[in-house]
Amino acid sequence: MRRVSACMVFLLLIMTSAAARPQPAPDDKVWADFVGWLHTMPPITQVVSVLKLYGKELAGKGVTREDAKLTMDRVLRMMRDRPDAWRPIFNRIYTTSGTTFNPEPTPLLVRAVEGHTPGRALDVGMGQGRNAVFLAMKGWNVTGIDLAEEGLAAARAQATRAGTSVNALLADAATFDYGREAWDLIVITYGPGFTGDPPFAERLKTALRPGGLLVVERRSWESRPTPSRGAGSSMAITSSSTTSSCATRSS
Incomplete structure (x- = not known):
């Protein structure tokens, strides 16, 4: 009887301790x-x-x-x-007061579009618009998407100062309708992590017109393949801090 009572007391203590423990x-x-x-x-x-x-x-x-x-x-x-x-x-x-806007486009993009006839361009994760504004100044019809309103506002202001314009849209890269054969150029600079996922890469490939260009720049520690590999990479540049790819869709 004493043994049973001791067991009951022990179980009661365990239950009380669990109940007293803060719940997440x-x-x-x-x-x-x-x-x-x-x-x-x-x-x-x-x-x-x-x-x-x-x-x-x-x-x-x-x-x-x-x-x-x-x-x-x-x-x-x-x-x-x-x-x-x-x-x-x-x-x-x-x-934030510590943020400074870098107006210079990424060197990879500058090299990638050299010699290409301007057309419809999409900047995914446009941010403050340095690449989008550069493309617009080169004659591209640019749409930029970003999920941060403050980034879009900065991009519009930068375009106005440069005497050009971009179509800045509040949109999530994961759910945005990229369309089919809608773009001559798609740019992703340090975009969301899922940009390396095969299903997303296929969406980008489908969205490019024949001969269209896909330019992706990512952190080198992101181990998943870049979308350009799904589209047939024509150029790849790597460094210790970034992984950059440029691909052209064949017809």
Whole structure:
């Protein structure tokens, strides 16, 4: 009888301990806390700085290293899964006082379009518009998409200062309708991670007109293949910090 009573007491203690343990906050609460912090964080110019700073923020609030890691893992997962995840991050980057606009187009794009007759161009993840404005000044009919309103506003302003215009659209690269044989040029510079996925690469290939050009520049640590490989790569340039590809669609 005493043994049974002892077992019951032991089980009761376990149940009480489990009930007293703090339960993880819902995803919406974790995300709301993260977005709320974005508006108060120090000036940043790169996405990689965001999570490092947020980790320090959690540590400063007394969150244990283990719990902070769990929270960061959840934030990372939601950054991948939530359609609107990157909008507040890039809006914050584009409005921070430490951000400086680089008006120069990427050298890869400059080389890639040299000698090509201007046509319809799409800049995916246009940001502040340095590549889009360059193309517009070269006579291309440019549409640029981005999910950050502040980036689009900066691109429009830059185009106006340059005496040209771009069709700046608020859109998510994952759900945007790229069409079929709609573009003579598609540019992706440090775009979202899924740009290397085969299904997305096929969408881009379908969207290009015969003879159309696809120019992709990505971080070298992204291990997945670039979309250009699905379209038949005609030129590839690599360095220690970036992986750049240029491909032409055959008819």
